Each structure stands twice: as structure tokens, then as C-alpha cells.
Amino acid sequence: MKQYLIVASLLLLGLVLVMLGLAFIEGSKQEPPLVGEAWCEFMMNKPNIEWTTSEAESFAKTCLDVE
Numbered sequence: 001m002k003q004y005l006i007v008a009s010l011l012l013l014g015l016v017l018v019m020l021g022l023a024f025i026e027g028s029k030q031e032p033p034l035v036g037e038a039w040c041e042f043m044m045n046k047p048n049i050e051w052t053t054s055e056a057e058s059f060a061k062t063c064l065d066v067e
Contacts, residue, residue: 040062043055043059
């Protein structure tokens with residue numbers, strides 16, 4: 001019984017480490033900050049289908065001066 005507890009603990013630890021690694025990888029994806037012309041140029045080159053709603057709104061406000 002003790003062996004099963006050790007194996008289960010190691011599996012749980014491995015699962016937690018994998019989840020932390022995936023969270024770190026996901027968090028490391030960085031978009032260019034909203035800094036005027038450079039960001040507008042980046043967004044113009046990014047396919048529109050990949051834009052999020054907040055990116056589209058920010059693009060309209062920042063690059064097109066739409067309120």
C-alpha cells in the first residue's frame with residue numbers, strides 16, 4: 001500500500017510540474033505593446049482572423065482614432 005502512495009505522489013508531482021511548465025510557456029508569449037505606429041504596423045500584418053476583440057478595439061482607437 002505504501003508503494004502505491006509513493007507512486008501516486010510522484011505522478012501528482014509530475015502532473016503539477018507539467019501544468020506549471022505549460023502555464024509558463026503560455027505566459028511567455030508576448031505581443032508587442034500598444035506603442036503607436038510600431039504596434040499598428042504589427043497589427044496590419046497580422047491576419048484579421050487572429051485578432052481578438054480587444055485587439056480590434058485597441059486598433060480602432062489607437063491606429064484609426066475611432067472612439
